[in-house]
Each structure stands twice: as C-alpha cells, then as structure tokens.
Amino acid sequence: MNSIISPIKGIKASLWILAFAWLLLLPKAEVNAQNVGASSEYIKALTSEWKGERFPDGRPKVSDSILERLKNISIEEAWGVLRNKGYQNQYEGDWQIMLPNEAMTGRVVTAQYMPLRPDLEKQVKDQGVEKEGRSPKGGTNSWPIDILTNGDVYVADGYGKIVDGTLIGDNLGNAIYAKSKRGVIFNGSVRDQEGLSEIEGFNAWMKGQDPSYIQQMMLTSINTPIRVGRATVLPGDVVLAKKYGVIFIPAYLVEELVLTSEVTGLRDEFGHQRLREGKYLAGQIDSQWTEEIKKDFLDWLNNYPGKLPMTKAELDNYLKERNY
Numbered sequence: 001m002n003s004i005i006s007p008i009k010g011i012k013a014s015l016w017i018l019a020f021a022w023l024l025l026l027p028k029a030e031v032n033a034q035n036v037g038a039s040s041e042y043i044k045a046l047t048s049e050w051k052g053e054r055f056p057d058g059r060p061k062v063s064d065s066i067l068e069r070l071k072n073i074s075i076e077e078a079w080g081v082l083r084n085k086g087y088q089n090q091y092e093g094d095w096q097i098m099l100p101n102e103a104m105t106g107r108v109v110t111a112q113y114m115p116l117r118p119d120l121e122k123q124v125k126d127q128g129v130e131k132e133g134r135s136p137k138g139g140t141n142s143w144p145i146d147i148l149t150n151g152d153v154y155v156a157d158g159y160g161k162i163v164d165g166t167l168i169g170d171n172l173g174n175a176i177y178a179k180s181k182r183g184v185i186f187n188g189s190v191r192d193q194e195g196l197s198e199i200e201g202f203n204a205w206m207k208g209q210d211p212s213y214i215q216q217m218m219l220t221s222i223n224t225p226i227r228v229g230r231a232t233v234l235p236g237d238v239v240l241a242k243k244y245g246v247i248f249i250p251a252y253l254v255e256e257l258v259l260t261s262e263v264t265g266l267r268d269e270f271g272h273q274r275l276r277e278g279k280y281l282a283g284q285i286d287s288q289w290t291e292e293i294k295k296d297f298l299d300w301l302n303n304y305p306g307k308l309p310m311t312k313a314e315l316d317n318y319l320k321e322r323n324y
Contacts, residue, residue, distance in 0.1 A: 036128040036143070038223040038235060046225070047236045049252040057147070057223065059236035060251035062107055064151060067238065069258050069309060071103040075244045077261035085253060092229035093245040095205040098183070098196065100243040104203050106153035106182045108237040108248065111144040112221045113158045113167070113188065121218045140219040141167055147222070148179040153239050155248075157226040158188020162208040164215045170195025177202040185239065185246055187228045205241050259318055262309045270300050 038046075043058030050060040070078075075091070082090050114120075128134040134143050144154055145168075154176055158165050168176065168184065169192035176184060183203035184190075193209040196202060223235035231248050238254045240247045249257055271285040274296070284293065301308075301315070308315060 034127070035132060036124055036134070036219070036222055037132060037147070038221070043223060043235050046234050047251055049250070050236070051252070055149070059107060059109075059223070062238050062251050062254055066255055066258055067105045067107075067151060069262070070105045070238065070240050070254065072265075072309060073240060073258060073261040074265075075240070075242055075247055077264050078240055078247045078249065078257055080264075081257045081260050082247070082249065082253070087250065087253075090231050090248045091245055092187075092231045094207075094229075095246065096208060097206075097243055098193070098202070098204045102203055104153065104183055104205075104239070104241040106151050106180070106239055107251075108155050108233060108235060108239050109144060109148060109152050110223055110226045110233055110235045111154070111156040111219060112224060112226050113141075113156060113161075113165075113217050114220050115159075116216045116218050120220070124218065124220060139214065141214060142172060142175075143219060144222050145172055145175050145179065148176060150179070150181055152180040153182045153185060153241075154180065155185045155226070155228060155233055155239065156188060157228055158186055158207075158217070160187055160207055161217060162189040163210050164212045165189050165217060166191035166210055166212060166214050168196075169213075170199070173199055173202055173204075185228065185241060203241075205246055259310055259314060263315070263318055263322075265309075266301065266304075267297070270297050273300075 038058075040054075040056065040058030044054070047058075047060050053061040055061050079091055082088075125136075125140065128140065128143060129136045134140075135146065144156070148154060156167055158167050166189045167186055168190050171192075173184075173190075173192070173196045176182075177199050181201065183205075185205045187207060189208040189210050190196060190204060190206055191209065191211055191213060196204065225235075226233050228246075228248070231246070233248045234250070236251050238249045238251055240249065271280075274280050275282060275285060279296075280293065284290070289297070298319075310318075
C-alpha cells in the first residue's frame with residue numbers, strides 16, 4: 001500500500017510546485033501585457049477582416065481617395081449599408097458642431113476616459129511614462145494627440161462630462177490639427193471654443209463646451225474599443241461626420257459602402273429626374289425595376305452629364321452582380 005501512496009504524494013507535490021510557480025509569474029505577465037496604448041497585435045486582431053495595408057500601430061490604412069469619396073455619402077446611405085451588413089450600432093446623433101456645413105472623414109484613434117480613481121491613475125501614468133515612453137509633462141489627455149498622423153480623427157469617450165470634462169482647449173486643438181489635418185469627435189466637452197474656432201480647417205463634434213479645465217477624470221486607454229453614445233467604435237474604424245450625425249464604419253467595409261452608396265445616389269438621381277418628367281409612376285421607381293427601367297437607367301448612366309463618382313470599371317463590375 002505504501003508503495004502506491006508515495007507516487008501519488010509525489011505527483012501532488014509536483015502539481016503544487018507548478019501551481020505556485022505559475023502564481024509567482026502571473027502578476028508580472030499581467031502587468032507587462034496591460035498597456036495604456038493597445039499593441040499592434042491587439043489592433044490587428046480587432047480588425048482581422050481588413051486585408052490591406054496597415055500603419056505601424058496596426059490600424060488599417062484606408063486610402064485617402066476613399067476617405068475623400070466618403071465625404072459625399074449621406075448619413076442615411078451609409079447607415080443603410082451598415083444595417084444590411086448587420087452593424088446596427090454605428091450611429092450617434094445630437095452633437096454640437098463647430099463647422100456644421102463641413103463633412104469630416106478619417107481614420108479613428110480612440111481614447112477612453114473615466115472618473116478619477118487615484119490608484120488606477122497612478123498605474124496608468126507609471127505604465128505610460130516608464131514602460132511606453134510617453135511624455136511625463138502635462139496631462140495624460142495629451143497622449144492620444146502625440147500619436148496622431150495625417151488623416152486621423154481623434155475620437156474620445158469622455159462619458160458625456162461637460163463641466164470639468166473639457167478634453168482639449170485651443171493649445172491641444174492646434175496640436176491635433178497640425179498632426180492630423182482633421183478634428184475631434186468627443187462624447188464630452190471642450191474649452192476655449194473661441195480659440196478653437198480660429199484654427200482654420202479644425203472641426204469638432206462634441207456634447208458641449210465649458211470654460212472649466214479638465215479635473216477629476218483620467219485617461220485609461222488608447223486605441224481600444226470605446227462607446228460613443230449608442231455607437232461601438234474600434235481603433236482603425238473610418239468615421240463619416242456630418243451635421244446630420246456621425247457614422248463609424250469598419251475599415252474592411254468602407255470601400256464597398258462607398259461604392260454601394262454612390263450607386264444608390266445615382267439611382268436616386270435618375271429616379272427623381274424621371275418622376276419629375278412624368279415618365280414613370282412613383283410605385284414603379286420605388287419597387288424592383290422592370291427591364292425597361294433598367295435599360296433606361298444604363299442608357300442614362302452612359303450619357304451622364306457630369307463626372308461619375310467612381311470609375312466606369314467599378315460601376316460595371318458592381319452592376320453585373322446586382323439585381324436592381
């Protein structure tokens with residue numbers, strides 16, 4: 001009997017030793033893995049359906065030409081494409097906008113803010129400064145700005161805080177525009193709006209403005225998933241911001257969304273013209289088209305008076321696969 005019990009005791013002792021060694025290693029592994037700024041590997045995992053070029057930080061590098069074409073897409077068209085793809089939580093409205101008549105598109109850099117908790121704030125500052133090489137001077141609300149590049153839009157969840165929740169003033173606003181040539185989208189507020197308005201080209205979608213400065217709140221993460229109102233936002237999303245609201249688009253869908261929306265816009269233009277001319281009834285245009293209307297639409301496209309928003313090859317390939 002003793003010869004059977006001894007090996008069992010030996011196995012148990014070995015398991016305890018292994019478990020204890022794992023517990024000693026675990027805290028160090030967890031600390032090393034918990035960054036203020038997301039790693040490129042994490043961002044690539046979040047955006048794994050994107051198959052194109054990426055920035056060094058892992059975010060998808062959606063082309064400048066697509067960003068420019070996206071400006072002409074309506075919020076409703078973009079919303080409809082995303083809805084059909086199963087993305088039902090990408091829109092947020094009810095904004096104060098600095099330049100409401102100017103659309104803004106860009107590649108999203110996210111930041112998460114929370115109410116101040118001293119022990120967590122210390123951990124964030126220590127990790128950011130000592131392990132990630134971020135600036136020890138000034139507030140941590142400058143850290144997301146430091147990583148911006150041309151074409152980026154700084155999107156922050158400031159949990160709707162207005163008084164003492166001002167994430168930037170005109171100094172940081174100038175830094176943002178110098179780096180990104182864009183503006184900001186804040187579920188929160190700004191200060192020095194008068195100064196911000198003097199930055200030519202800078203735009204902002206925000207929940208409010210206040211003369212107070214930021215206090216009793218802290219940055220907790222950069223380039224991680226955040227919530228902006230009713231929308232879920234990932235780093236590397238593409239944003240379409242207009243006076244009618246803001247849409248956050250997964251990078252892998254943006255090119256298809258732009259082309260689909262452009263064709264929808266052409267269909268609407270054709271349909272409206274034919275209705276004004278009295279050539280078709282509203283019910284004919286507002287339902288699946290007959291072969292006669294389809295042929296009329298293709299002839300209309302071939303004689304389109306202006307410049308098409310897409311190439312002829314893109315349009316032809318798109319129409320081949322659609323039953324409109």
